[in-house]
Amino acid sequence: MAHIFFDHISTTPLDPRVYEAMKPYFLEWYGNPSSHIHDQGQAALVAVDAARGAVAGLVNADPREIVFTSGATEANNLAIKGVAEAHAKKGRHIIVSEVEHFSVMNSLLPLGNRGYEVTRLKVDRDGKVDPEDVRSEIRADTILISVMHANSEIGTIEPVAEIGRIAREREVLFHTDATASAGHVPLDVRETGADLVTLSGHNFYGPKGAGALFVRDGVALASQLDGGFQERGFRAGTENVPAVVGMGAAAGIAKAEMDGWGDRLRGLGKRLRDGIEATVSHVHFTGHATDRLPGHVSFWVEFAEGESLLLFLNLRGVMAASGSACSSNLRGHDEEDLVASPVLRAIGVPSDVCTGSITFSMGKGNTGEEVDEVLGVLPGIVRRLWDMSPTYLDYQKRGTR
Amino acid sequence: MAHIFFDHISTTPLDPRVYEAMKPYFLEWYGNPSSHIHDQGQAALVAVDAARGAVAGLVNADPREIVFTSGATEANNLAIKGVAEAHAKKGRHIIVSEVEHFSVMNSLLPLGNRGYEVTRLKVDRDGKVDPEDVRSEIRADTILISVMHANSEIGTIEPVAEIGRIAREREVLFHTDATASAGHVPLDVRETGADLVTLSGHNFYGPKGAGALFVRDGVALASQLDGGFQERGFRAGTENVPAVVGMGAAAGIAKAEMDGWGDRLRGLGKRLRDGIEATVSHVHFTGHATDRLPGHVSFWVEFAEGESLLLFLNLRGVMAASGSACSSNLRGHDEEDLVASPVLRAIGVPSDVCTGSITFSMGKGNTGEEVDEVLGVLPGIVRRLWDMSPTYLDYQKRGTR
Amino acid sequence: MAGPYSEKVMDHFMNPRNVGEIENADGVGEVGNPACGDMMRLYLKVDGGKIVDAKFRTFGCGAAIASSSMLTEMIKGKTIEEARAITNRHVADALDGLPPVKIHCSVMAEEAVKSALEDYARKHAG
Amino acid sequence: MAGPYSEKVMDHFMNPRNVGEIENADGVGEVGNPACGDMMRLYLKVDGGKIVDAKFRTFGCGAAIASSSMLTEMIKGKTIEEARAITNRHVADALDGLPPVKIHCSVMAEEAVKSALEDYARKHAG
Ligand SMILES: Cc1ncc(COP(=O)(O)O)c(C=O)c1O
């Protein structure tokens, strides 16, 4: 059967070259970088610092500005809670967009009990924040603006450079969650004017278990994982050496190759989108038409439910996502954990149809043949679900929705 | 040159069988467990849950009671801060021993600003907590007792079962940091009466990047990493699948084999200790003579400084630690970061000599020949440092310290 | 590869039994709401106090479709009393279980049959 | 394997120059404290306003031993004024740098020579 992975927003396959780079740090050089007084520890420390340089290089940062974490969730928690804690004297007002990932949104929750106020910026139909809204929401006690670089669910790239400019002008710290975009589209922390940037290794062909927070030199931040003196005091805990090495290798590869990937993936994205448009009716594409992640095609289909679409696609060897991974999480305690996608609601998708969303996210390994194969199976699957659906029946009888 | 790793308290070499278990989850099964609607995600989820079962099996827990984290530091932070936050209504008093790791001690620091009070229990000359001290320090507003299972620096195993009994009697939650002991000596969470136990994969021949917190069913705990709905809401963030799988494999191996390792290591430990005693004068062994980690030999030498000892040992291919890895950390900003070991101070080692401490921690791969080789080089190194030392000179001239 | 669902669920999802409508059904039940992600419509044909035919149309997830399909299989041939006694637990068990977050789909099935039987009772009360 | 220290530091650590005592030294300086992990004792032989010999004993880390060794090399043959002008920076630079946490070892070297020269001045004041 086919094995077509179109779910790169959830994670990406490890690049074999990255794996090769990691290998020596499993069996041979297993040292703890804190024990750098001896050869094993020293080898680990040197490897971590080389990776730090490579990750810094990806976003034009100084190596000293890279704080390794266990992943994007931890980096987002550190950015939000770390700034909130360190700047509480200046104020307790934080501005975010309403399409941020749960790891930003939920980091704000514990702050609510401590007197922090949050302004959630509306987005337009394409999922974009209006930088002028940022400007008008800034108050004297605003300490942080957090707007993501790219949205994983609908692919839209936010105007972070404009937001960064406003943040700098008004002397408010600016964090951007670049989990979905880093390593895929260029991101220069100097040009963006970001003070804090979240990066995730496993989202650009690196390993799970390594993320990073760019922390502009001089930005005060309260550590959220307390313990030993690793990561210059910003993040305690023995470094995950192989994963950090892998993230460094992935950063180096992405820097060198992402322009090429991007061009190819934009082509595949167009081919997929055009094909869907031509073969499936009642389809509504989501996100910005051009300012979007390469290879990312997202839409919703009327009269069909997303999970069923995904299950049938998977039965044909096609792996995709419906909205954020979270919203199709079957591991919750009860149905309360099956939240409708806040992103789709934010862009105005009617709630009775937003459960029918699909996100196809392609990666550098995908091919035109795979696109064609997906286009070959999708219409039949949609038809099958329509034929089972009472809402589609009613629509046909009434000739209207 | 020799390559003798006697620093297993800082980290352990990965067991090749563990690496084999991890391998399929790098290039082949790279899915995100949250995307379990498709085959890639499902494979990841199944693997994580199998690992959960294996880790639970190591300490006689239910799989539902295992929360995977990025490591021991995170598990300790989650235990301390998570209980503090979730039980603030009951009280704000926490009891710890004064020999806890920095990741427990420093987790208490941010709580200080929020009205929490901490009682630090004294230890005896062997580094042991007296359970009766625990009993007498419990107050109506005590919400947590945290006493480590084994101390990595001096090897002493604490009387956790007695402390657990007192904690249960008085209905106070009990956390034990088993980073140094789990997978090396038996630990049954039911017998110990612990409500929370910290486990660390890379400390028992598993990979870096995976730790776990045992959370007894029903114990309320506030998540410290907020985001998606992973780990039953206790810990957000995409699971580090290969590392978690590796920790599971390491747990299974440890459960089956640790008794054998322990016996061998106790033998090697005795050989090393006896040899040092016979060949080096002015040596003082630290920690409990019998209630200690197998293969763990710790001591301090008068008139010699620890870092110099380690450097010379490393030049002879022998890798060891001086006190906690932290206290020999050369990565700090300034000398304030070179803290004298709080553990050695706690057991009454005079501060002018505690810089001369050495911890040899052997692992299952070490041999008797390696012990003999270390015994062959140590006396000469000590002599060399003495010959350079003004304090040794004075001692010899005065014939007294 | 084991999926998030049992083999039974996947079988009924992939090959749902009794999809369709019954013209001039004796009872029709509709529960759920597309806004909540699931909507189930159940048609019954009743003869001599027995359910002689059942068909459904469902908009929803894998569990919703499988629960609908399993329900129709379970009630066909049953008396009205027997059908009324069916609980969500019976449906879920017949499917070899459902993930906790999907239990509500079996609840929907239970509600659908109750609702269709009420409709039948209302229509045949006079 | 590159260690935490420069090759220069390691060279002076492994093969320290001028370890020992000078009987009837013209100046002796002692700085540091074993409780802080480092103690340095410096002996000077002065002749015609020049340091003609220097020896040391040091208890301490790699950087402390290397700084002591380097210092003795640097001051031998220097005039008292030249030796007094030596700063911790000179010592650290001569060692191709020290980790930030170890800068205090070079400071100790600077203090040791100043202390030994003061001792010399005191002894030879009258
Ligand atoms: C935009 C964004 N930020 C953060 C995260 C969290 O990443 P992780 O689960 O790897 O920690 C995700 C994951 O999907 C994401 O899409």
Ligand SMILES: Cc1ncc(COP(=O)(O)O)c(C=O)c1O
């Ligand atoms: C007793 C103890 N607890 C916790 C830790 C922290 O472990 P990690 O750095 O792997 O997070 C250590 C590390 O040395 C330790 O010895």
